[in-house]
Amino acid sequence: GMEASWDKFAVIQPGEGHPLLPKPVKDAVLLSADRRYEELVRRAAAAHGQIDAAAAMRLMDLPVALRSNLHDVLFAPQSTDLWVANASHDKQPAATQPYAHFKLTDLLAGRPDPAAPELPLPPADPAAQAALPGISD
DSSP: OEEEETTEEEEOOTTOOBTTBOSOOTTOOOOOOHHHHHHHHHHHHHTTTOOOHHHHHHHTSTTTSOTTOOEEEEEETTTTEEEEEEOOTTOOOGGGSOOEEEEHHHHHHOOOOTTSOOOOOOOOOHHHHHTSTTOOO
């Protein structure tokens, strides 16, 4: 698990506790908050040693995910498989939607179709640029 901001960088290793994550689970880094964290820990501990990709997706189900949940992503670094679910157009949370499977290495190896049109960049907005000190063309 990683926390990164302008003034802080911290890494939490699998099985490691943290004041905000007081119930570590062996071989896991579980990030959530309050009752949602408690439920995530309960689910992960109950299935410890038996969690495959399908079971890991279920760890993120409601109420661990909020009703406002926009995206869920499960990534398997060793295989580079990843699964993505997005909230629906009718505002159903991502955790209730089907997951699409991708392989990151295949996505990164892909090249655009040379016949595909290139879209021009939108014109620069001088007011927006002026609001960003130190940023220029």
